[in-house]
Structures are given as structure tokens and as C-alpha cells.
Amino acid sequence: MRKWIQFPRQEGISSRQAHADFPEKAIYEREIGRSGFFGPATHLHHTHAPTAWSDWQGPLRPRAFDLNLLGQQGVEVECDSPWSAPVILSNAHCLYRIWHCKQAMSKLARNADGDELLFVHQGSAELFCDYGHMQINQGDYVVIPRSTMWRLEPHSPMQILMIEATNDSYQLPEKGLVGPHAIFDAGMLDTPAINEQFSAQYSEQTWQVEIKRHNQQSVVTYPFNPLDAIGWHGDLSVVRINWRDIRPLMSHRYHLPPSAHTTFVASRFVICTFVPRPIESDPGALKVPFYHNNDDYDEVLFYHEGDFFSRDNIEKGMVTFHPAGFTHGPHPKAFAAGQAHKKTFTDEVAVMLDTRDALEVSEQAGKVENSQYVNSWQVK
Structure with missing residues (x-):
């Protein structure tokens, strides 16, 4: 038998409710969680965006693949x-x-x-x-x-x-x-x-x-x-x-985690579907996906249609791949738009794959990778 080490604590300046009512001095929240949003979690509050890196070296990086280009690359x-x-x-x-x-x-x-x-x-x-x-x-x-x-x-x-x-x-x-x-x-x-x-x-x-x-x-x-x-x-x-037959779970006061949008499950991965829905309307609620370390799962998104409100320069037919092991979340423009509450509705349709085991990128996918995707979180 195993049991998570759990001892809820609060340190420094923080909100009492996850994903809402952030401290005035720290608008950036980062969730560190286990077992894909179902295990123990801590919410840290930062003065800088957790994805505001200025350089990235090494193979662990967010990746984007334009599957529309496969035929043009000889695949x-x-x-x-x-x-x-x-x-x-x-x-x-x-x-x-x-x-x-x-x-x-x-x-x-x-x-x-x-x-x-x-x-x-x-x-x-x-x-x-x-x-x-x-x-x-x-x-x-x-x-x-x-x-x-x-x-x-x-x-x-x-x-x-x-x-x-x-x-x-x-x-x-x-x-x-x-x-x-x-x-x-x-x-x-x-x-x-x-x-x-x-x-x-x-x-x-x-x-x-x-x-x-x-x-x-x-x-x-x-x-x-x-x-x-x-x-x-x-x-x-x-x-x-x-x-179109999926009726998403919604909360006007709380941004629900991706697990709330699960459609199918297998033993070692889940399939989630993001469909059009109203954006949270409560003034204190987060209105874009939260920054998070989902350190037990690799995350893959296939963009089917619509305006992908948490991403920049992503078109339908593209795939993003965020391996476990680093913080990811909305792009700067999307985060700023969420802060300003510029949109009241999302019209995106995307299929998400979250795998408990590390995924390998194929040679074919590498031929249509956008190598600059890792830099798309940089504030310009």
C-alpha cells in the first residue's frame, strides 16, 4: 500500500482558492501537480511569467508540428x-x-x-x-x-x-x-x-x-x-x-482543469476534447489555462478548428507536444487578453492526448517541426 505525502500548508502571500483571486503583487499562478490533476498539488504565485525563458538548450522543449506540410516534405x-x-x-x-x-x-x-x-x-x-x-x-x-x-x-x-x-x-x-x-x-x-x-x-x-x-x-x-x-x-x-454532441463542464467562477474535459480513457493515457464554451465571467477567476507542471504526463494537442485562445500562430491541422518536465501555459498575448477579458466565448475545437509514459517523436514529424515554437512564449 502507498499513500501520498500530504500536509496542506500556506506560506507567504498566496490566494486561498486555486485559479482565482490572485494576490495583487503576483498575477502569475503556477500549479505543480501529480497524477494528472488528481494527486497532491501546490499553487505558487510568481511576479514573472513561469514561461518567460530567454533561451533554451537541449532536447526537452515544447514542440509544434504542422501536419499540413507532411506531403510537401516527402512523407x-x-x-x-x-x-x-x-x-x-x-x-x-x-x-x-x-x-x-x-x-x-x-x-x-x-x-x-x-x-x-x-x-x-x-x-x-x-x-x-x-x-x-x-x-x-x-x-x-x-x-x-x-x-x-x-x-x-x-x-x-x-x-x-x-x-x-x-x-x-x-x-x-x-x-x-x-x-x-x-x-x-x-x-x-x-x-x-x-x-x-x-x-x-x-x-x-x-x-x-x-x-x-x-x-x-x-x-x-x-x-x-x-x-x-x-x-x-x-x-x-x-x-x-x-x-458537437459534447456538452462541456463549465464554471463561471473557476477555470476547470483539462481532466474535466476527458472523453475516453485507456490504462496509460486519456483523450480530452476542448469544444466551444463561455469563458469564466467572475472578475477574480482565471480566464485562460493556468501555468502548470504536469510532471507525470506528456501532453499533445491536435488543433481541429476555431480560434485557439491559449496559443499564438497555431492553425488547424497542427500538433503541439509538451513533454513532462517543464512549466507550460498560455502564450503572452493570450494571457494578456485573458487579463483584459477581451473574449467571452471560446470557439476552439481540439483533441488532447495525455500519456503517462514518455512519447517519442518520429522522423516524419521532425520534418514538419516549427523550430521557433520554443521561443513563442518570449515577450516581444
Whole structure:
């Protein structure tokens, strides 16, 4: 049995409430926390921004990748198979990829390494899988259970963020005091249907299945289409939900931590979704993400659409990566705008990945890195 060393103390000049009513002499608050906002934490008050570094040497640095530039740098992003999509970040428990799918898949896909999460950044398609048929659209999350056979028939060119829970499964977060229907009701999850479109693709022609296991591919050939189910019953299935169906937790008097926006959880990481919401209106409440040391998790943000209110010069289709081990938070312009309460509403949509284990940056991602991102916190 283990127990955190906890002994709440107060030293010097500080606020009594986290993220609100800061001391007059120190407008900068920094949270040092453990276990991703769920463990013990201390809130320090500073006279200078904790991210106001003047120089940075060494590999531990905030990084930004413009995935829109991958094709221009010789990285093959358009491919028939999801297993050929370029890896951006990875560790033993997670595989983070971007896939451009422009035409109907010629083979079925099957991931024997873990559950797959698709986030549709652009485009739409018909999805056919073991459980039937469904249409997927821009902004959809699609959870595909391990070893499910599936394929896509796009209506238009697609860009899909793929996050694999390696040797693991996706589950829903425990919602605690707010109850199981908060954020989104499980009744909002859509499942495939055994409908006319599904039965129309039954075939006695040869089909192949590309199976990924240990990141190696095997191809199995059938003299018929193996997506030939006529019905099913149970509680394991592909599920879909769109970010527009998410109703974020809000507090007009307190800036909630990212964990309040958790959408899916695996054993060693979480997926959070930031969607449009009102900005805190209480005069003493912090109105931008707080400076923090999340020293047990690496943090990754994929920017889907909107105005990313805590960042500067970030466009949709970009990814930021903040490894554990240093303080990060809003850019100076965003912090100043929050102090002035210039905006009353955020219109950003972003997908966050927080991993308990360190992520490795791929060679492909390095080709589209903005090397000046580390300097973007400097006051100019």
C-alpha cells in the first residue's frame, strides 16, 4: 500500500482558492501537480511569467508540428491502408498517426494490437465493419474495438487522426459527482446498423484483410467478403460520437482543469476534447489555462478548428507536444487578453492526448517541426 505525502500548508502571500483571486503583487499562478490533476498539488504565485525563458538548450522543449506540410516534405500521407499512415508520436502504449484517405479501401483492415480511435479531421465516408454500416463525418470520434474488421468508402478526401491504445482498450471516464449523463450521455453513442447498404455489399468475390500485429502486417485472403453478418446482439461494438454532441463542464467562477474535459480513457493515457464554451465571467477567476507542471504526463494537442485562445500562430491541422518536465501555459498575448477579458466565448475545437509514459517523436514529424515554437512564449 502507498499513500501520498500530504500536509496542506500556506506560506507567504498566496490566494486561498486555486485559479482565482490572485494576490495583487503576483498575477502569475503556477500549479505543480501529480497524477494528472488528481494527486497532491501546490499553487505558487510568481511576479514573472513561469514561461518567460530567454533561451533554451537541449532536447526537452515544447514542440509544434504542422501536419499540413507532411506531403510537401516527402512523407507519404495518402495511402490505401491505415497501417501505412505516418507515425507522428509513439510509446509502448500508444501510437499517434495521421492518415489521408482519398479513395475506397481495397482491403479490410484489422488491428490486432489494440483498440483504434479515429477522429475525422476532414471529409466523410461510409464505414463498413463486422457490426454493420454507418456514415462518419467531419468531427466524429469512432472507437474501433481490437481485431474488428473494417473499411472506408470516402465521399470526399479525408484526413483522420488515429490514436491506437496499444494492447489496451478505450473506456469512458468516471464522471463522479456530476453523474453518468454529464458531458455526454452514453445514449448519444451511435453503433453500426445491419441495413440495406450493409447487405448490398455482401459478395462472393475475393476479399483480403490486412491484419496489423506487433506493427507487422499479414494479409488473409477469403473467397468471399467476410463482412457478411446478418445480425448481432451484445454490448461490444464500434461506437461513434461527434464533438458537437459534447456538452462541456463549465464554471463561471473557476477555470476547470483539462481532466474535466476527458472523453475516453485507456490504462496509460486519456483523450480530452476542448469544444466551444463561455469563458469564466467572475472578475477574480482565471480566464485562460493556468501555468502548470504536469510532471507525470506528456501532453499533445491536435488543433481541429476555431480560434485557439491559449496559443499564438497555431492553425488547424497542427500538433503541439509538451513533454513532462517543464512549466507550460498560455502564450503572452493570450494571457494578456485573458487579463483584459477581451473574449467571452471560446470557439476552439481540439483533441488532447495525455500519456503517462514518455512519447517519442518520429522522423516524419521532425520534418514538419516549427523550430521557433520554443521561443513563442518570449515577450516581444
